Amino acid sequence: MRSNHVETSHSSQPYVHWFRHSAPYINAHRNKTMVLMFAGEAILDANFKNIIHDIALLHSLGIRLVLVYGARPQINTHLQQKGINSPFHGSHRITTRESLDCVIHAVGAIRLQIEALLSMGLANSPMHGARIDTVSGNFVTAKPYGIRDGIDFQLTGEIRNLDIEAMQQHLNHHNILLLGPIGYSTTGEIFNVLAEEVATKAAIALQADKLIFLGNQQGLMDEHGKLIRELSPQQLDQQIDKYRDSNPDIALYLHNAKHACLQGIHRVHLLSYHYDGALLEELFTRDGIGTMISDAHYEDIRMAQIDDVGGLMNLLRPLEQQGILVYRSRERLENEIEQFAVIERDGTILACAALYPIPTGSGETLQSAEIACVAVHPSYRKSNRGSQILHFLEQKAAQQGIAQLFVLTTRTAHWFIEHGFHTASVDDLPAARQAMYNFQRNSMVFKKLISSSPL
The missing domain is CATH 3.40.1160.10 (Acetylglutamate kinase-like)
Structure with a gap:
Protein backbone atom coordinates (compact mmCIF):
# COMPACT_ATOMS: atom_id res chain seq x y z
CA MET A 1 0.00 0.00 0.00
CA ASP A 295 38.59 9.17 -32.92
CA ALA A 296 36.71 12.26 -31.77
CA HIS A 297 39.80 13.93 -30.32
CA TYR A 298 42.02 13.10 -33.27
CA GLU A 299 39.86 14.25 -36.17
CA ASP A 300 38.53 17.72 -36.76
CA ILE A 301 36.20 19.41 -39.26
CA ARG A 302 37.31 23.01 -39.76
CA MET A 303 37.83 25.73 -42.31
CA ALA A 304 41.07 25.31 -44.25
CA GLN A 305 44.25 27.29 -43.67
CA ILE A 306 47.11 28.19 -46.00
CA ASP A 307 49.21 25.32 -44.58
CA ASP A 308 46.57 22.87 -45.88
CA VAL A 309 47.25 23.63 -49.56
CA GLY A 310 49.76 20.80 -49.94
CA GLY A 311 47.37 18.28 -48.40
CA LEU A 312 44.52 19.54 -50.58
CA MET A 313 46.62 19.11 -53.71
CA ASN A 314 47.45 15.50 -52.74
CA LEU A 315 43.75 14.78 -52.25
CA LEU A 316 42.48 16.56 -55.37
CA ARG A 317 45.07 15.73 -58.05
CA PRO A 318 43.97 12.09 -58.68
CA LEU A 319 40.33 13.18 -59.05
CA GLU A 320 41.32 16.03 -61.37
CA GLN A 321 43.35 13.64 -63.52
CA GLN A 322 40.29 11.38 -63.82
CA GLY A 323 38.18 14.34 -64.93
CA ILE A 324 35.92 14.09 -61.88
CA LEU A 325 36.96 17.52 -60.57
CA VAL A 326 38.01 20.70 -62.36
CA TYR A 327 41.77 21.36 -62.17
CA ARG A 328 42.86 23.92 -59.59
CA SER A 329 46.42 25.22 -59.57
CA ARG A 330 48.34 25.78 -56.36
CA GLU A 331 47.97 29.54 -56.87
CA ARG A 332 44.19 29.21 -57.21
CA LEU A 333 43.97 27.00 -54.12
CA GLU A 334 46.00 29.53 -52.14
CA ASN A 335 43.72 32.37 -53.28
CA GLU A 336 40.54 30.39 -52.52
CA ILE A 337 41.70 28.62 -49.36
CA GLU A 338 39.19 30.50 -47.18
CA GLN A 339 36.33 28.89 -49.14
CA PHE A 340 37.45 25.34 -48.25
CA ALA A 341 36.55 23.14 -45.30
CA VAL A 342 38.62 20.08 -44.43
CA ILE A 343 38.54 17.00 -42.22
CA GLU A 344 42.06 16.58 -40.89
CA ARG A 345 43.58 13.91 -38.68
CA ASP A 346 47.19 13.62 -37.61
CA GLY A 347 48.27 16.03 -40.35
CA THR A 348 46.45 14.22 -43.17
CA ILE A 349 43.55 15.80 -45.07
CA LEU A 350 40.88 13.06 -45.23
CA ALA A 351 38.15 15.09 -46.94
CA CYS A 352 37.46 18.55 -48.30
CA ALA A 353 34.76 20.68 -49.90
CA ALA A 354 34.40 24.33 -50.87
CA LEU A 355 31.61 26.88 -50.44
CA TYR A 356 31.57 29.65 -53.07
CA PRO A 357 29.04 32.47 -52.53
CA ILE A 358 27.42 33.54 -55.82
CA PRO A 359 26.86 37.29 -56.39
CA THR A 360 23.18 38.22 -56.41
CA GLY A 361 22.07 39.85 -59.66
CA SER A 362 19.27 42.28 -60.33
CA GLY A 363 15.87 40.73 -59.83
CA GLU A 364 17.35 37.82 -57.81
CA THR A 365 15.94 37.71 -54.29
CA LEU A 366 17.64 34.65 -52.80
CA GLN A 367 21.26 34.55 -51.76
CA SER A 368 23.00 31.57 -53.36
CA ALA A 369 26.22 29.63 -53.08
CA GLU A 370 27.87 26.69 -54.82
CA ILE A 371 29.20 23.59 -53.11
CA ALA A 372 32.22 22.38 -55.08
CA CYS A 373 35.32 20.23 -54.88
CA VAL A 374 33.85 17.54 -52.57
CA ALA A 375 36.57 14.91 -52.18
CA VAL A 376 37.33 12.08 -49.73
CA HIS A 377 40.61 10.19 -49.31
CA PRO A 378 40.42 6.79 -51.11
CA SER A 379 40.95 4.85 -47.86
CA TYR A 380 37.90 6.49 -46.27
CA ARG A 381 35.33 6.64 -49.05
CA LYS A 382 33.08 4.03 -47.43
CA SER A 383 32.86 6.18 -44.31
CA ASN A 384 30.46 9.09 -43.78
CA ARG A 385 33.09 11.84 -44.01
CA GLY A 386 31.67 13.23 -47.24
CA SER A 387 28.30 13.62 -45.53
CA GLN A 388 29.94 15.24 -42.50
CA ILE A 389 31.76 17.92 -44.47
CA LEU A 390 28.72 18.63 -46.66
CA HIS A 391 26.58 19.12 -43.54
CA PHE A 392 29.29 21.36 -42.06
CA LEU A 393 29.24 23.66 -45.10
CA GLU A 394 25.43 23.68 -45.22
CA GLN A 395 25.43 24.97 -41.64
CA LYS A 396 28.09 27.53 -42.56
CA ALA A 397 25.98 28.69 -45.51
CA ALA A 398 22.88 29.02 -43.33
CA GLN A 399 24.83 31.19 -40.87
CA GLN A 400 25.82 33.46 -43.77
CA GLY A 401 22.18 33.95 -44.77
CA ILE A 402 22.44 31.81 -47.89
CA ALA A 403 19.07 30.35 -48.88
CA GLN A 404 19.90 28.02 -51.76
CA LEU A 405 22.86 25.84 -52.67
CA PHE A 406 23.88 24.62 -56.11
CA VAL A 407 26.09 21.71 -57.12
CA LEU A 408 27.53 20.98 -60.56
CA THR A 409 28.73 17.42 -61.05
CA THR A 410 29.46 14.87 -63.78
CA ARG A 411 29.86 11.70 -61.72
CA THR A 412 28.20 11.89 -58.29
CA ALA A 413 24.60 12.85 -59.03
CA HIS A 414 23.00 10.10 -56.93
CA TRP A 415 25.10 10.95 -53.88
CA PHE A 416 23.89 14.55 -53.89
CA ILE A 417 20.29 13.45 -54.48
CA GLU A 418 20.62 11.21 -51.41
CA HIS A 419 21.67 14.32 -49.47
CA GLY A 420 18.59 16.35 -50.33
CA PHE A 421 19.57 18.02 -53.62
CA HIS A 422 17.09 18.12 -56.50
CA THR A 423 17.64 18.15 -60.23
CA ALA A 424 17.83 21.64 -61.74
CA SER A 425 18.96 23.18 -65.02
CA VAL A 426 21.54 25.69 -66.14
CA ASP A 427 18.72 28.26 -66.39
CA ASP A 428 18.09 27.86 -62.65
CA LEU A 429 21.60 29.05 -61.83
CA PRO A 430 22.04 32.69 -60.77
CA ALA A 431 23.14 34.87 -63.69
CA ALA A 432 26.69 35.26 -62.36
CA ARG A 433 27.14 31.46 -62.27
CA GLN A 434 25.42 30.89 -65.63
CA ALA A 435 28.01 33.12 -67.25
CA MET A 436 30.77 30.80 -66.01
CA TYR A 437 29.07 27.50 -66.95
CA ASN A 438 31.32 25.19 -69.01
CA PHE A 439 29.08 23.71 -71.72
CA GLN A 440 31.92 21.47 -72.90
CA ARG A 441 32.07 19.81 -69.48
CA ASN A 442 28.23 19.55 -69.52
CA SER A 443 27.87 19.17 -65.75
CA MET A 444 24.50 18.27 -64.25
CA VAL A 445 23.01 20.94 -62.00
CA PHE A 446 21.42 20.26 -58.61
CA LYS A 447 19.81 22.61 -56.14
CA LYS A 448 18.88 22.55 -52.44
CA LEU A 449 16.99 25.08 -50.38
CA ILE A 450 18.25 25.60 -46.84
CA SER A 451 16.97 27.50 -43.83
CA SER A 452 19.18 30.51 -43.33
CA SER A 453 20.05 31.75 -39.87
CA PRO A 454 21.95 35.03 -39.89
CA LEU A 455 25.06 35.36 -37.76
Whole structure:
Protein backbone atom coordinates (compact mmCIF):
# COMPACT_ATOMS: atom_id res chain seq x y z
CA MET A 1 0.00 0.00 0.00
CA ARG A 2 1.34 3.46 -0.95
CA SER A 3 1.99 5.99 1.79
CA ASN A 4 -0.18 9.12 1.88
CA HIS A 5 2.84 11.21 2.78
CA VAL A 6 4.10 13.29 -0.19
CA GLU A 7 7.63 14.67 -0.26
CA THR A 8 7.40 17.95 -2.16
CA SER A 9 10.83 19.50 -1.65
CA HIS A 10 13.04 16.79 -3.06
CA SER A 11 13.22 13.11 -3.90
CA SER A 12 15.70 10.78 -2.29
CA GLN A 13 15.17 8.04 -4.87
CA PRO A 14 18.40 7.46 -6.84
CA TYR A 15 16.54 6.30 -9.95
CA VAL A 16 14.75 9.66 -10.23
CA HIS A 17 18.08 11.47 -10.39
CA TRP A 18 19.47 8.91 -12.86
CA PHE A 19 16.39 9.01 -15.07
CA ARG A 20 16.41 12.79 -15.33
CA HIS A 21 20.08 12.89 -16.20
CA SER A 22 19.71 10.13 -18.79
CA ALA A 23 17.18 12.15 -20.83
CA PRO A 24 19.80 13.86 -23.06
CA TYR A 25 21.29 10.46 -23.93
CA ILE A 26 17.85 8.99 -24.67
CA ASN A 27 17.19 11.83 -27.09
CA ALA A 28 20.64 11.55 -28.65
CA HIS A 29 20.36 7.79 -29.28
CA ARG A 30 16.81 7.74 -30.67
CA ASN A 31 16.70 6.49 -34.30
CA LYS A 32 20.45 5.79 -34.21
CA THR A 33 21.86 2.49 -35.45
CA MET A 34 23.90 0.34 -33.07
CA VAL A 35 25.55 -3.00 -33.77
CA LEU A 36 25.90 -5.20 -30.69
CA MET A 37 28.12 -8.29 -30.81
CA PHE A 38 28.26 -10.94 -28.08
CA ALA A 39 30.17 -14.20 -28.13
CA GLY A 40 28.74 -17.66 -27.48
CA GLU A 41 30.14 -17.46 -23.94
CA ALA A 42 27.85 -14.50 -23.22
CA ILE A 43 24.80 -16.55 -24.17
CA LEU A 44 25.79 -19.20 -21.62
CA ASP A 45 26.31 -16.61 -18.87
CA ALA A 46 23.73 -16.23 -16.08
CA ASN A 47 23.46 -12.52 -16.90
CA PHE A 48 22.34 -13.08 -20.50
CA LYS A 49 18.63 -12.78 -19.69
CA ASN A 50 19.31 -9.37 -18.20
CA ILE A 51 21.15 -8.42 -21.38
CA ILE A 52 18.08 -9.44 -23.38
CA HIS A 53 15.89 -7.26 -21.15
CA ASP A 54 18.23 -4.30 -21.72
CA ILE A 55 18.16 -4.93 -25.47
CA ALA A 56 14.38 -4.81 -25.32
CA LEU A 57 14.58 -1.51 -23.46
CA LEU A 58 16.96 -0.02 -26.05
CA HIS A 59 14.55 -1.12 -28.77
CA SER A 60 11.63 0.53 -26.97
CA LEU A 61 13.60 3.80 -26.85
CA GLY A 62 13.76 3.88 -30.65
CA ILE A 63 17.31 2.60 -31.14
CA ARG A 64 17.86 0.63 -34.36
CA LEU A 65 19.58 -2.60 -33.30
CA VAL A 66 21.64 -5.19 -35.12
CA LEU A 67 22.54 -8.16 -32.89
CA VAL A 68 25.44 -10.38 -33.91
CA TYR A 69 26.11 -13.55 -31.94
CA GLY A 70 29.01 -15.97 -31.80
CA ALA A 71 28.75 -19.70 -31.22
CA ARG A 72 32.23 -21.04 -30.49
CA PRO A 73 31.56 -22.96 -27.21
CA GLN A 74 28.25 -24.29 -28.53
CA ILE A 75 29.96 -25.56 -31.70
CA ASN A 76 32.69 -27.15 -29.58
CA THR A 77 30.06 -28.99 -27.54
CA HIS A 78 28.43 -30.43 -30.65
CA LEU A 79 31.82 -31.48 -32.04
CA GLN A 80 32.79 -33.21 -28.80
CA GLN A 81 29.50 -35.09 -28.71
CA LYS A 82 30.19 -36.44 -32.20
CA GLY A 83 33.89 -37.00 -31.62
CA ILE A 84 34.92 -34.64 -34.44
CA ASN A 85 38.18 -32.70 -34.35
CA SER A 86 37.99 -29.16 -35.74
CA PRO A 87 41.20 -27.32 -34.79
CA PHE A 88 41.94 -23.60 -34.87
CA HIS A 89 44.72 -21.76 -36.64
CA GLY A 90 44.96 -18.28 -35.18
CA SER A 91 41.47 -16.92 -34.63
CA HIS A 92 39.86 -19.09 -37.34
CA ARG A 93 38.44 -22.57 -37.07
CA ILE A 94 39.32 -25.05 -39.81
CA THR A 95 35.79 -26.02 -40.83
CA THR A 96 35.63 -29.41 -42.54
CA ARG A 97 32.51 -30.70 -44.29
CA GLU A 98 32.16 -33.17 -41.44
CA SER A 99 32.15 -30.38 -38.83
CA LEU A 100 29.90 -27.99 -40.77
CA ASP A 101 26.79 -29.86 -39.62
CA CYS A 102 27.73 -29.10 -36.01
CA VAL A 103 28.23 -25.42 -36.88
CA ILE A 104 24.80 -25.24 -38.53
CA HIS A 105 23.03 -26.93 -35.60
CA ALA A 106 24.73 -24.75 -32.97
CA VAL A 107 24.13 -21.49 -34.82
CA GLY A 108 20.51 -22.38 -35.55
CA ALA A 109 19.81 -23.37 -31.95
CA ILE A 110 21.23 -20.07 -30.65
CA ARG A 111 19.13 -18.08 -33.10
CA LEU A 112 15.98 -19.81 -31.87
CA GLN A 113 17.01 -19.28 -28.25
CA ILE A 114 17.55 -15.54 -28.74
CA GLU A 115 14.31 -15.14 -30.67
CA ALA A 116 12.45 -16.95 -27.88
CA LEU A 117 13.97 -14.72 -25.21
CA LEU A 118 13.06 -11.60 -27.20
CA SER A 119 9.48 -12.89 -27.47
CA MET A 120 8.85 -13.09 -23.74
CA GLY A 121 5.94 -10.94 -22.58
CA LEU A 122 5.25 -12.34 -19.14
CA ALA A 123 3.52 -10.17 -16.60
CA ASN A 124 5.77 -8.85 -13.81
CA SER A 125 8.83 -9.20 -16.08
CA PRO A 126 10.87 -6.47 -17.82
CA MET A 127 9.57 -7.78 -21.17
CA HIS A 128 5.89 -7.33 -20.25
CA GLY A 129 4.02 -5.61 -23.07
CA ALA A 130 7.02 -5.56 -25.39
CA ARG A 131 6.37 -6.15 -29.06
CA ILE A 132 9.65 -7.05 -30.72
CA ASP A 133 10.01 -8.44 -34.22
CA THR A 134 13.35 -10.05 -34.91
CA VAL A 135 14.52 -10.75 -38.44
CA SER A 136 17.33 -13.05 -39.57
CA GLY A 137 18.15 -14.31 -43.04
CA ASN A 138 20.71 -14.65 -45.77
CA PHE A 139 22.03 -11.09 -45.49
CA VAL A 140 25.69 -12.20 -45.46
CA THR A 141 27.40 -13.36 -48.64
CA ALA A 142 30.69 -15.14 -47.98
CA LYS A 143 33.59 -16.62 -49.89
CA PRO A 144 36.22 -19.22 -48.89
CA TYR A 145 38.88 -18.04 -46.48
CA GLY A 146 41.18 -20.11 -48.63
CA ILE A 147 44.64 -21.44 -47.95
CA ARG A 148 46.66 -19.44 -45.43
CA ASP A 149 50.12 -20.38 -44.15
CA GLY A 150 49.77 -23.57 -46.20
CA ILE A 151 46.58 -24.57 -44.36
CA ASP A 152 43.32 -25.16 -46.21
CA PHE A 153 40.51 -23.70 -44.11
CA GLN A 154 37.94 -25.51 -46.27
CA LEU A 155 34.44 -24.25 -45.34
CA THR A 156 35.66 -21.39 -43.19
CA GLY A 157 34.77 -18.16 -44.96
CA GLU A 158 35.18 -14.43 -44.97
CA ILE A 159 32.57 -11.83 -45.81
CA ARG A 160 32.18 -10.88 -49.44
CA ASN A 161 29.12 -8.69 -49.27
CA LEU A 162 26.15 -7.65 -47.11
CA ASP A 163 22.62 -7.01 -48.33
CA ILE A 164 22.52 -3.55 -46.82
CA GLU A 165 19.40 -2.44 -48.68
CA ALA A 166 17.35 -5.29 -47.18
CA MET A 167 18.89 -4.73 -43.75
CA GLN A 168 18.01 -1.03 -43.83
CA GLN A 169 14.44 -1.83 -44.83
CA HIS A 170 13.98 -4.08 -41.82
CA LEU A 171 15.55 -1.52 -39.49
CA ASN A 172 13.26 1.16 -40.94
CA HIS A 173 10.32 -1.06 -39.97
CA HIS A 174 11.59 -1.12 -36.37
CA ASN A 175 12.73 -4.73 -36.51
CA ILE A 176 15.76 -6.07 -34.68
CA LEU A 177 18.22 -7.72 -37.04
CA LEU A 178 19.79 -10.96 -35.80
CA LEU A 179 22.97 -12.14 -37.53
CA GLY A 180 25.04 -15.22 -36.74
CA PRO A 181 28.52 -16.45 -37.76
CA ILE A 182 27.22 -17.90 -41.03
CA GLY A 183 27.59 -16.70 -44.62
CA TYR A 184 26.24 -18.00 -47.88
CA SER A 185 27.92 -18.19 -51.28
CA THR A 186 26.30 -17.36 -54.60
CA THR A 187 26.51 -21.08 -55.41
CA GLY A 188 24.52 -22.08 -52.32
CA GLU A 189 27.37 -23.15 -50.02
CA ILE A 190 27.40 -22.35 -46.31
CA PHE A 191 30.51 -20.92 -44.67
CA ASN A 192 31.53 -20.52 -41.05
CA VAL A 193 32.60 -16.89 -40.58
CA LEU A 194 33.82 -14.81 -37.64
CA ALA A 195 31.02 -13.11 -35.74
CA GLU A 196 33.43 -10.24 -35.01
CA GLU A 197 33.89 -9.71 -38.74
CA VAL A 198 30.13 -9.83 -39.35
CA ALA A 199 29.56 -7.17 -36.68
CA THR A 200 32.34 -4.91 -37.91
CA LYS A 201 31.40 -5.12 -41.60
CA ALA A 202 27.74 -4.55 -40.76
CA ALA A 203 28.56 -1.47 -38.66
CA ILE A 204 30.69 0.02 -41.43
CA ALA A 205 28.22 -0.74 -44.22
CA LEU A 206 25.28 0.64 -42.20
CA GLN A 207 27.33 3.63 -41.04
CA ALA A 208 26.29 2.73 -37.51
CA ASP A 209 26.61 5.25 -34.72
CA LYS A 210 28.07 2.65 -32.37
CA LEU A 211 29.67 -0.78 -32.48
CA ILE A 212 29.53 -2.56 -29.11
CA PHE A 213 31.45 -5.72 -28.14
CA LEU A 214 30.30 -7.61 -25.05
CA GLY A 215 33.37 -9.52 -23.91
CA ASN A 216 34.59 -11.39 -20.86
CA GLN A 217 36.08 -8.37 -19.09
CA GLN A 218 34.87 -4.88 -18.27
CA GLY A 219 37.16 -3.17 -20.75
CA LEU A 220 40.89 -2.49 -21.05
CA MET A 221 43.03 -2.16 -17.96
CA ASP A 222 46.22 -0.18 -17.45
CA GLU A 223 49.34 -1.47 -15.74
CA HIS A 224 47.82 -0.66 -12.34
CA GLY A 225 44.64 -2.62 -13.04
CA LYS A 226 42.52 0.52 -13.47
CA LEU A 227 39.95 0.79 -16.23
CA ILE A 228 41.02 2.71 -19.32
CA ARG A 229 37.88 4.66 -20.17
CA GLU A 230 38.85 6.03 -23.57
CA LEU A 231 41.42 5.34 -26.27
CA SER A 232 42.04 6.50 -29.81
CA PRO A 233 42.39 3.99 -32.69
CA GLN A 234 46.06 4.99 -32.93
CA GLN A 235 46.64 3.71 -29.39
CA LEU A 236 45.26 0.22 -30.03
CA ASP A 237 48.29 -1.50 -31.54
CA GLN A 238 50.03 -1.69 -28.16
CA GLN A 239 46.87 -3.05 -26.55
CA ILE A 240 46.45 -5.66 -29.29
CA ASP A 241 50.00 -6.89 -28.66
CA LYS A 242 49.32 -6.93 -24.92
CA TYR A 243 46.20 -9.11 -25.18
CA ARG A 244 47.18 -11.30 -28.15
CA ASP A 245 48.38 -14.16 -25.92
CA SER A 246 46.63 -13.48 -22.60
CA ASN A 247 43.14 -12.80 -24.00
CA PRO A 248 42.90 -13.43 -27.77
CA ASP A 249 39.17 -12.67 -27.80
CA ILE A 250 39.83 -9.12 -26.59
CA ALA A 251 42.68 -8.78 -29.10
CA LEU A 252 40.28 -9.76 -31.88
CA TYR A 253 37.74 -7.17 -30.69
CA LEU A 254 40.45 -4.52 -30.64
CA HIS A 255 41.64 -5.42 -34.14
CA ASN A 256 38.09 -5.02 -35.46
CA ALA A 257 37.52 -1.88 -33.39
CA LYS A 258 40.50 -0.22 -35.01
CA HIS A 259 39.32 -1.19 -38.49
CA ALA A 260 35.82 0.11 -37.74
CA CYS A 261 37.09 3.46 -36.46
CA LEU A 262 39.33 3.96 -39.49
CA GLN A 263 36.27 3.35 -41.67
CA GLY A 264 34.15 6.03 -40.03
CA ILE A 265 32.61 4.41 -36.93
CA HIS A 266 33.23 7.10 -34.32
CA ARG A 267 32.39 5.08 -31.21
CA VAL A 268 33.34 1.48 -30.42
CA HIS A 269 32.62 0.19 -26.89
CA LEU A 270 34.08 -2.77 -24.98
CA LEU A 271 31.83 -4.00 -22.16
CA SER A 272 31.49 -7.05 -19.94
CA TYR A 273 28.66 -9.51 -20.46
CA HIS A 274 29.02 -10.48 -16.76
CA TYR A 275 28.06 -7.01 -15.53
CA ASP A 276 24.34 -6.47 -15.03
CA GLY A 277 23.26 -3.22 -16.71
CA ALA A 278 26.53 -2.60 -18.56
CA LEU A 279 24.69 -1.52 -21.74
CA LEU A 280 22.52 0.97 -19.87
CA GLU A 281 25.35 2.47 -17.86
CA GLU A 282 27.57 2.82 -20.92
CA LEU A 283 24.92 4.45 -23.10
CA PHE A 284 23.00 6.58 -20.62
CA THR A 285 25.59 7.89 -18.15
CA ARG A 286 28.33 10.43 -18.67
CA ASP A 287 31.28 8.27 -17.58
CA GLY A 288 30.07 4.88 -18.83
CA ILE A 289 31.20 1.55 -17.44
CA GLY A 290 33.61 0.15 -20.06
CA THR A 291 36.25 1.28 -22.55
CA MET A 292 35.32 3.49 -25.49
CA ILE A 293 37.49 3.70 -28.59
CA SER A 294 36.89 7.01 -30.30
CA ASP A 295 38.59 9.17 -32.92
CA ALA A 296 36.71 12.26 -31.77
CA HIS A 297 39.80 13.93 -30.32
CA TYR A 298 42.02 13.10 -33.27
CA GLU A 299 39.86 14.25 -36.17
CA ASP A 300 38.53 17.72 -36.76
CA ILE A 301 36.20 19.41 -39.26
CA ARG A 302 37.31 23.01 -39.76
CA MET A 303 37.83 25.73 -42.31
CA ALA A 304 41.07 25.31 -44.25
CA GLN A 305 44.25 27.29 -43.67
CA ILE A 306 47.11 28.19 -46.00
CA ASP A 307 49.21 25.32 -44.58
CA ASP A 308 46.57 22.87 -45.88
CA VAL A 309 47.25 23.63 -49.56
CA GLY A 310 49.76 20.80 -49.94
CA GLY A 311 47.37 18.28 -48.40
CA LEU A 312 44.52 19.54 -50.58
CA MET A 313 46.62 19.11 -53.71
CA ASN A 314 47.45 15.50 -52.74
CA LEU A 315 43.75 14.78 -52.25
CA LEU A 316 42.48 16.56 -55.37
CA ARG A 317 45.07 15.73 -58.05
CA PRO A 318 43.97 12.09 -58.68
CA LEU A 319 40.33 13.18 -59.05
CA GLU A 320 41.32 16.03 -61.37
CA GLN A 321 43.35 13.64 -63.52
CA GLN A 322 40.29 11.38 -63.82
CA GLY A 323 38.18 14.34 -64.93
CA ILE A 324 35.92 14.09 -61.88
CA LEU A 325 36.96 17.52 -60.57
CA VAL A 326 38.01 20.70 -62.36
CA TYR A 327 41.77 21.36 -62.17
CA ARG A 328 42.86 23.92 -59.59
CA SER A 329 46.42 25.22 -59.57
CA ARG A 330 48.34 25.78 -56.36
CA GLU A 331 47.97 29.54 -56.87
CA ARG A 332 44.19 29.21 -57.21
CA LEU A 333 43.97 27.00 -54.12
CA GLU A 334 46.00 29.53 -52.14
CA ASN A 335 43.72 32.37 -53.28
CA GLU A 336 40.54 30.39 -52.52
CA ILE A 337 41.70 28.62 -49.36
CA GLU A 338 39.19 30.50 -47.18
CA GLN A 339 36.33 28.89 -49.14
CA PHE A 340 37.45 25.34 -48.25
CA ALA A 341 36.55 23.14 -45.30
CA VAL A 342 38.62 20.08 -44.43
CA ILE A 343 38.54 17.00 -42.22
CA GLU A 344 42.06 16.58 -40.89
CA ARG A 345 43.58 13.91 -38.68
CA ASP A 346 47.19 13.62 -37.61
CA GLY A 347 48.27 16.03 -40.35
CA THR A 348 46.45 14.22 -43.17
CA ILE A 349 43.55 15.80 -45.07
CA LEU A 350 40.88 13.06 -45.23
CA ALA A 351 38.15 15.09 -46.94
CA CYS A 352 37.46 18.55 -48.30
CA ALA A 353 34.76 20.68 -49.90
CA ALA A 354 34.40 24.33 -50.87
CA LEU A 355 31.61 26.88 -50.44
CA TYR A 356 31.57 29.65 -53.07
CA PRO A 357 29.04 32.47 -52.53
CA ILE A 358 27.42 33.54 -55.82
CA PRO A 359 26.86 37.29 -56.39
CA THR A 360 23.18 38.22 -56.41
CA GLY A 361 22.07 39.85 -59.66
CA SER A 362 19.27 42.28 -60.33
CA GLY A 363 15.87 40.73 -59.83
CA GLU A 364 17.35 37.82 -57.81
CA THR A 365 15.94 37.71 -54.29
CA LEU A 366 17.64 34.65 -52.80
CA GLN A 367 21.26 34.55 -51.76
CA SER A 368 23.00 31.57 -53.36
CA ALA A 369 26.22 29.63 -53.08
CA GLU A 370 27.87 26.69 -54.82
CA ILE A 371 29.20 23.59 -53.11
CA ALA A 372 32.22 22.38 -55.08
CA CYS A 373 35.32 20.23 -54.88
CA VAL A 374 33.85 17.54 -52.57
CA ALA A 375 36.57 14.91 -52.18
CA VAL A 376 37.33 12.08 -49.73
CA HIS A 377 40.61 10.19 -49.31
CA PRO A 378 40.42 6.79 -51.11
CA SER A 379 40.95 4.85 -47.86
CA TYR A 380 37.90 6.49 -46.27
CA ARG A 381 35.33 6.64 -49.05
CA LYS A 382 33.08 4.03 -47.43
CA SER A 383 32.86 6.18 -44.31
CA ASN A 384 30.46 9.09 -43.78
CA ARG A 385 33.09 11.84 -44.01
CA GLY A 386 31.67 13.23 -47.24
CA SER A 387 28.30 13.62 -45.53
CA GLN A 388 29.94 15.24 -42.50
CA ILE A 389 31.76 17.92 -44.47
CA LEU A 390 28.72 18.63 -46.66
CA HIS A 391 26.58 19.12 -43.54
CA PHE A 392 29.29 21.36 -42.06
CA LEU A 393 29.24 23.66 -45.10
CA GLU A 394 25.43 23.68 -45.22
CA GLN A 395 25.43 24.97 -41.64
CA LYS A 396 28.09 27.53 -42.56
CA ALA A 397 25.98 28.69 -45.51
CA ALA A 398 22.88 29.02 -43.33
CA GLN A 399 24.83 31.19 -40.87
CA GLN A 400 25.82 33.46 -43.77
CA GLY A 401 22.18 33.95 -44.77
CA ILE A 402 22.44 31.81 -47.89
CA ALA A 403 19.07 30.35 -48.88
CA GLN A 404 19.90 28.02 -51.76
CA LEU A 405 22.86 25.84 -52.67
CA PHE A 406 23.88 24.62 -56.11
CA VAL A 407 26.09 21.71 -57.12
CA LEU A 408 27.53 20.98 -60.56
CA THR A 409 28.73 17.42 -61.05
CA THR A 410 29.46 14.87 -63.78
CA ARG A 411 29.86 11.70 -61.72
CA THR A 412 28.20 11.89 -58.29
CA ALA A 413 24.60 12.85 -59.03
CA HIS A 414 23.00 10.10 -56.93
CA TRP A 415 25.10 10.95 -53.88
CA PHE A 416 23.89 14.55 -53.89
CA ILE A 417 20.29 13.45 -54.48
CA GLU A 418 20.62 11.21 -51.41
CA HIS A 419 21.67 14.32 -49.47
CA GLY A 420 18.59 16.35 -50.33
CA PHE A 421 19.57 18.02 -53.62
CA HIS A 422 17.09 18.12 -56.50
CA THR A 423 17.64 18.15 -60.23
CA ALA A 424 17.83 21.64 -61.74
CA SER A 425 18.96 23.18 -65.02
CA VAL A 426 21.54 25.69 -66.14
CA ASP A 427 18.72 28.26 -66.39
CA ASP A 428 18.09 27.86 -62.65
CA LEU A 429 21.60 29.05 -61.83
CA PRO A 430 22.04 32.69 -60.77
CA ALA A 431 23.14 34.87 -63.69
CA ALA A 432 26.69 35.26 -62.36
CA ARG A 433 27.14 31.46 -62.27
CA GLN A 434 25.42 30.89 -65.63
CA ALA A 435 28.01 33.12 -67.25
CA MET A 436 30.77 30.80 -66.01
CA TYR A 437 29.07 27.50 -66.95
CA ASN A 438 31.32 25.19 -69.01
CA PHE A 439 29.08 23.71 -71.72
CA GLN A 440 31.92 21.47 -72.90
CA ARG A 441 32.07 19.81 -69.48
CA ASN A 442 28.23 19.55 -69.52
CA SER A 443 27.87 19.17 -65.75
CA MET A 444 24.50 18.27 -64.25
CA VAL A 445 23.01 20.94 -62.00
CA PHE A 446 21.42 20.26 -58.61
CA LYS A 447 19.81 22.61 -56.14
CA LYS A 448 18.88 22.55 -52.44
CA LEU A 449 16.99 25.08 -50.38
CA ILE A 450 18.25 25.60 -46.84
CA SER A 451 16.97 27.50 -43.83
CA SER A 452 19.18 30.51 -43.33
CA SER A 453 20.05 31.75 -39.87
CA PRO A 454 21.95 35.03 -39.89
CA LEU A 455 25.06 35.36 -37.76
